[in-house]
Amino acid sequence: MRRAAAAVLAIVCLVAAGCGGGDNSSSSSSSSGGQLRIGDASSKIDSLNPLVGSNLFALTSYRMLYPYLLQYDAAGQIVGDFAKSYAVSKDRKTWTLTTYDGARWSDGKPLTADDVAWTYQTLLKYQDGATAGFAPALGGIASVTAPSPTRVVVRYAAPVSTAAYGMANVPVLPRHVWARYATGSGAQLRTFANLDPVTAGAFSLEKYTPNALALFSRNEGFYGPKPKLASFGFQFFTSNDAMVTALKSNQIDAAYEVPPTVMPTLKSTAGIRVETHPGTDTVLLGINSNKQTSHPELLNPAVRDAIDMAIDRERIVETVSLGTGVVGGSIVPPTLTPWHDPGVTAPSTDVAAANRLLDDAGYRRGSGGIRVADGHPMQYDVLFAQGVTGAPRVIELIAEDLKQIGIELRLRGSDAASYLQAVTADDYKRFAFSVDDYAPPLDPTLMLALPLCGQLGGINESGYCEKEYDAMFAKQATEEGDARVATVRAMQQKIADDKPLLPIYTAGVINAYRDAVRDVPATPLIINYESKQWLTQATVDG
């Protein structure tokens, strides 16, 4: 009993307290390169099973533990990971990828192109059920084969614009471990907890305590460039205050997703630097755009224009993000280059003009200054999930702004599941306004998919459904290069014109590091789950 307790204590010390007070010299020789301890109070690893988890830190863990064919580099370009090189046929339908030779899984079994082919085939086989989450990444794939141990051939039925993005987001699983779960409906692929994973990435999982911490150590047998770090860990806090205290007392080396309000004090703390840079996390105000809505006045373009003009986005950015965010204009945030259209911007705030619009449209002010539409006061519920970035402040500020033009919003917060249920209830008949945030990856597909007809009942939180827009979405999905950029930009303009979703602001990324941490490149993704490179380059001074 006693020894077990001591062992647990030793591990806790290793992660949580750094017991030696920053003295790393006592560590064993294999730990050269240091240890990077990252804290976060807003996220967790929701599962160790890469077919299940979806949180930022879960995705980052999979990225470090498993091989992926491709990945993003620091410049946002897609480059090789387990695939050393790749060639694309002229008709863009066949991808031939050459993988590393002699790679091994952590249990000693060889890692070959056969594992890749099996993983892709399995995910495709169950894409209408157990592995539906990977269907977008695998869209358009006709077959995946492994003609030799170092060669993977991916064939598409038609050219797909997100082919490389897809291959950068599908983890390769060890066939000899996972094959036994790929039976029947494939449900076991999802119920498998994978607590002692067989991996082959740059790092191996050392220790994992759900909702508390995950420890990774360098994989000496990694096929790619060797990480400089000996180990890294994630520690998850239940409050921002606890995380900040841990950073100040040297229990962690980096604090991610720091609240903007703490920046001033952290900046003035010796030995700590705060890095802020543009992010992708965008807060959207959804206005019911469904033809069946029970609030037909909200379909009136004049009302939408007035709402858009009344919202003081600058004030929201200043109050909620203390200037670290940027005002929203397009549903594709500015950090998603080259997709973002800088020409699509929100109108400048003009309450007087907004009021004139509503006056001219015939919405007279009734009791309490609330306007009247079709005989009823313009009072609406605004639905939101409690976890939305900046909530409830950002919604309070929107409500104040709209009050000035005679529209009253009542805040209705709930958990994420009830929120979606309330928005989609009765085929979008009932809800008036919704607020949600999306933190897209570096590809615009997710943001562009939000207003699709096909996403009604799914992630469509405005009830918007236009054939013309859907056709544009289908078009960009097969285009390449400038052609795709042009279509994606036209789609942003279309949404900015029809206003089913008003982008309010895009939050900045605020991460704080101890000065000993070096070479962690900035990423709009908060923590870069699209690449192994950053964590293999990072160093921590002893």
Next chain:
Amino acid sequence: MRRPSAFGVGLTVLALFCVAALLGPAIAPYGLHEQVGGVFQPPSWSHPLGTDDAGRDVLSLCIGGARVSMVVAVAASFVAIAIGASIGVIAGYSGGLVDGVLMRITDYFLVVPALPLMIVISTVWGPSLWHVVLVIGALLWTPSARVLRAEVLTVRERSYVLRVRAMGASRTRIIVHHVLPQVRALIAANCVLTISVAIFFESALAFLGLESADTVSWGTMIADAFRRAAASSGAWWAFVPPGICIAIVVLACNLVGSAVEDRAGTRLRAPRLSRTGFAVADRTAGEDA
């Protein structure tokens, strides 16, 4: 000497907070949703308690928040006492099967952990002030029911009640005209004490985000401060003032409640206890003060 003064102090403080709750917006220097400065500005002459994480005046919020916090606490306590007193008095006076059934129900509610159940119910019903009132009221009535039943058991056996009963008075008449007046003070004491518990639960539920997001109460003020890491930002003024308000109201309720209870105890015991009884009552009162 000391007991009345504790009662007086408590009552004065409660009265002050009630005035703040009633006048609220009229005496607050700024509006509840008015952005008057930057985020987390330290106390200054224009904002004696600084500003919160949305740049709103904390003093105004404390005054405005008193309304929600006090109304919820008082209303919830009335709900709790209405249920608790009815069950306690009926069970105590009726005895037998009625007593047994009602007390088993009470026992059941007594062992239910209140806060987790409140969280579950509030989540299911959705965030709203009246839901919070009902939830707190529906779960805080058990101690009053127990205490009142015990008291009514003794009242029931007093000679004047027996005489009235012998004269043929109806059960309702006896309860309303002869039993209730005897336990009135005890009900009042329980009511005030329940307010102090209710205000805690109101703050807890508000802190957990189970109150409507556009209300301002002391609990939501602390929740907002916590969410935006006021402690790490050094902005103590965002969460200390509402915390002190809660502490003061709870203290005042307890002062008033125990003072009333003591007086009630003395009067109730007087007719049936000997001189020793007076001594006992006085001694406990002395220890209390």
